[in-house]
Amino acid sequence: xxxxxxxxxVFIRSRQGLDHKHVGSLHAADAQMAIENARDVYTRRxxxxxxxxxxxxxxxxxxxxxxxxxxEPAKDKAYRHPTFYQLPEGIKHI
Amino acid sequence: xDTTKNLEEIFxxxxxxxxxxxxxxxMPDAYRKTLIRxxxxxxxxxxxxxxxxxxWITRTxxxxxxxxxxxxxxxxxxxGLYLYSAAETLGITRDxxxxxxxxxxxxxxxxxxxxxxxxxxxxxxxxxxDGAAIMNQVMLCRTSYGPYARAMVRICKEESFHHxxxxxxxxxxxxxxEAQKKMCQESINRWWKPALMMFGPPDEQSxxxxxxxxxxxxxxxxxxxxxxxxxxxxxxxxxxNMTLPDVVWNExxxxxxxxxxxxxxxxxVVKGNGPxxxxxxxxxxxxxxxxxxxxxxxxxxxxxxxxxxxxxVKTA
Numbered sequence: 185x186x187x188x189x190x191x192x193x194v195f196i197r198s199r200q201g202l203d204h205k206h207v208g209s210l211h212a213a214d215a216q217m218a219i220e221n222a223r224d225v226y227t228r229r230x231x232x233x234x235x236x237x238x239x240x241x242x243x244x245x246x247x248x249x250x251x252x253x254x255x256e257p258a259k260d261k262a263y264r265h266p267t268f269y270q271l272p273e274g275i276k277h278i
Numbered sequence: 279x280d281t282t283k284n285l286e287e288i289f290x291x292x293x294x295x296x297x298x299x300x301x302x303x304x305m306p307d308a309y310r311k312t313l314i315r316x317x318x319x320x321x322x323x324x325x326x327x328x329x330x331x332x333x334w335i336t337r338t339x340x341x342x343x344x345x346x347x348x349x350x351x352x353x354x355x356x357x358g359l360y361l362y363s364a365a366e367t368l369g370i371t372r373d374x375x376x377x378x379x380x381x382x383x384x385x386x387x388x389x390x391x392x393x394x395x396x397x398x399x400x401x402x403x404x405x406x407x408d409g410a411a412i413m414n415q416v417m418l419c420r421t422s423y424g425p426y427a428r429a430m431v432r433i434c435k436e437e438s439f440h441h442x443x444x445x446x447x448x449x450x451x452x453x454x455x456e457a458q459k460k461m462c463q464e465s466i467n468r469w470w471k472p473a474l475m476m477f478g479p480p481d482e483q484s485x486x487x488x489x490x491x492x493x494x495x496x497x498x499x500x501x502x503x504x505x506x507x508x509x510x511x512x513x514x515x516x517x518x519n520m521t522l523p524d525v526v527w528n529e530x531x532x533x534x535x536x537x538x539x540x541x542x543x544x545x546x547v548v549k550g551n552g553p554x555x556x557x558x559x560x561x562x563x564x565x566x567x568x569x570x571x572x573x574x575x576x577x578x579x580x581x582x583x584x585x586x587x588x589x590x591v592k593t594a
Contacts, residue, residue: 188373211372245302
């Protein structure tokens, strides 16, 4: 039985100054091959200036079933947003 | 409380509210299976779709046409890879997907079981086959499964050039010699009805449509998409001074009628009896088997590099 090439997640910086963004995944034997494949699969039309690859097994993701309790603490904290604060009419630069 | 029923209600309510389903979210088994079937069939179509065109790379009439055809075929490989990755997020492996193609368990679009006989066919494939595919793909950009929708957005951006380069090939032929014009019309005639059948069987015969619409995997029915494609192509063909077989304007419906389609023939091709089914599958299997040593060598090299790095760390 042939062994499957490992799966990698690909992140691309589309232009200097922007974040790397997840674009998809691919199979490759090692990191170098993953970068080269990512170039051919995800940047055929100059979509990127930089590539990150990470083997998918190394990614730990939160469980969508737990998202309610996980994100619940931020729910009742309206005071973290500027609109929570009341200011006099006509005030400027604040 | 019945937990599965509850989960199903939450799932359907997300769909109804246009919230995308993501890989780790709960989904009904049938939704997962339908998606694996549809996405993999779509991926296989991109991969097998390279074959009729690959046949023409060495015989393009100019260098301009050659670079375009090469780029188009490379895109198709890319599209296949985006889609395989999307399917893999549903819990099937790449090896399983390929195995299902090679054993004939999974299907690909029947259109690729027809031969590309003349250079004009490269035009018809781009204009009609890719044109029909785009109608379907634009709809799928809004499909309910996140990874599939994202792959489709990427694909649609790239597909437009395929469509246009095909039309340009036909346009050039349509302005050429009598023999070239004849070749152009003959090719359109041959591809037209198979292209219309790419949208799948009529709605009343399509077993998957109802559930797929409820789950918003599909957003429009086969017949709706087919009619839209006919109306668009019937206008475009005028710029070629060519005709589409059996297509007539219908004043009362405000659409073009397109005549009867031979669905017995369609199912016969799906079942493996088209002109090129065997040839296409044999070519895929051969390419996969001949590439085995490359995959093995790449893995062996990666393993060796890893060991070398580890021993360097130890001695340092």
